[in-house]
Amino acid sequence: MRVALFVTCLADTLFPDVGKATTVLLERLGHRVEFPAGQTCCGQMHVNTGYQRDALPLVRRYVETFERFDVVVAPSGSCVGSIRHQHAMIARRWGDGKLAGRAEAVAGRTFELSQLLIDVLGVEDVGAYYPHRVTYHPTCHSLRLLRVGDRPLRLLRQVGGLDLVELPGAEVCCGFGGTFAVKNADTSTAMLADKMRAVLDTGAEVCTAGDSSCLMHIGGGLSRLRTGVRTVHLAEILASTREGGRGW
């Protein structure tokens, strides 16, 4: 299958390994990955901070870049959530009804990674090998906006060598919330403290999730406190193999 990759601006700029892992994983499963170079950002930060008018050009860019593809994947529950739940609303509210219709169509063909693997490609065992103790944080937008449910856990359970440990209070927000982490830094930090305590209580070496943004938040805290626990995106775990390590 031909799959277009929307790598997301955050992964493109700060976490390129997440994009590489997504690419290598899908290629290993026999699919052709395309990366349309016209892509930039989904505009979620603008929308969620109140700057809807400034988000409109980004919605248009996303639609124009990806509407020629049958299937689009993004390694982020949050960005896919924004594409599915906000793009058409933004276009409609700012007077571009035609764009809204197109945005709805592309959004219906845009999938978060675990959704793509299980719902579209029908695969749970991706042949990965990752010999570490791992705990999984479900991330709010994957859980409550996209309803990915246990799909990521089903994928992780098939990974060779992986010791999956349950995260207490997993469904509670880590406190990131985009610009919330800056505008309400103290409250965000208090939420992060509880999430880090939960992660550390599991004894895991690695905390994984389907969103680089939440992982940047949790990982940023774990790093600051020198906990020795890493954050690794779900795609990176699924791309790892016994023979090839990380695969790129």
Next chain:
Amino acid sequence: MSTFLGMPAPRAVPAAPPAVPVAPRGVGHLRASEPFPVAARRALADSQLRRNLGKATATIRAKRAAAVAELPDWEELREAGQAIKAQTMRHLDGYLEQLETQVRARGGTVHWARDAAEANELITGLIQATGSHAAVKVKSMVTDEIGLNDALAAAGIRAQETDLAELIVQLGGDRPSHFLVPAIHRNREEIREIFLREMGDVDPGLTDNPAALAEAARLHLRREFLSATVGISGVNFAIAETGTLCVVESEGNGRMCLTLPKTLITVMGIEKVIPSWRDLGVFLQLLPRSSTAERMNPYTSMWTGVTPGDGPQEFHLVLLDNGRTAALADQTGRQALHCIRCSACLNVCPVYERTGGHAYGSVYPGPIGAVLSPLLTGVEDNASLPYASSLCGACYDACPVKIDIPSLLVYLRARHVEEARSARRVPSAEAVAMAAASWVMADPRRYGAAQQAGRAGRALSRGGRIRTLPPPLSGWTQARDVPAPPARTFRQWWRESGRARS
């Protein structure tokens, strides 16, 4: 619409909601005196508060989840509740007139109050007309909203709270911090201290045993119930078809306030009306399970006008607007008026759990308060509240009438930004940054160039981590590292990997 040049007005900006009066300033408790982040910072540092709240919300959360799981048709009930409320809001004027007609036909008097000041004046006058200088109160959010107790005190009338938690708040000279458990920020040791200090008739050997505390309050209040000639209440539901009012409660204090005094004054926000008794059946299933995690609440009091020889012989119903029509006029925002004040969204909110209710400033705290308060006052007067959320969505899942609170928060942020944009000549630094980011990211070449410029950030890093950034990003680095920008972006890797040619 056209401009003075006869040109059609530009269509890009969504039509502003019509100018309907919001809740007035200077009266009541809908506005914060300081922005949420400032108040939150103080609350977060209060270790006693953090422990009290953490414990209480975790307990209620678990109980609610169990109570809700018992019903196989919970989702259908939520949909029904949502549909009834949406339909009611579309025809609110008609239902309110029907309610008024029915209440009058059954011997009650109906008053319309435009805002908090009018309501307070009206209620003060009604009590003065009875010759009484005191009134007993059923726990009610709306009388807290309009600051009724303060207004009555200024007129020499003593309002006695009779709900246990409201009594704790009143005796402690405190403010409520939760819809259901207004003293959730207090633990039993603190409550014992307040009782010993403020209750004249309390046993000095009072322990902090919950049963002993409740007994002390019971004895203290009994005198008030028996001597009161005026009762004041709010309303949970007002049934338009028969003019019947309904209050649900747990302690029985409400039942006494509603039946013992000669005069009963009931204040209700105009959104509390429901069309029929059939509709009540839906809400009496949704509310207790969402609120106290009970299958049914212990006391459900209903009354219709005046019954000769039984209960209050004088009944006044005050219908309060106080910004509700302004909220109703906002087609997106109006669903906040569907709220039945169950407090489920407060209990599941990770922000509320850590900051408590006082940080929100308004008498309506938590996720629903963060949308309802700005809708009632105008966004400008509660501008920090729509941002007091990480948009995690737990509130939406818990809401028994499916109010999409996260989307409303996002919507109100946009209203705030747009209103600020049209009011100011000079845009804020944030607005400039957002516009610049939009300009950069609308074009992949500009975006690529910005990515390369961002690599200068590598100079700030040590060991692959950046530990300090300048404001406003310093809020991030106060507790979190930032990864150094990588040597190559993903798109560079893609090109260099040879895939771009395929």
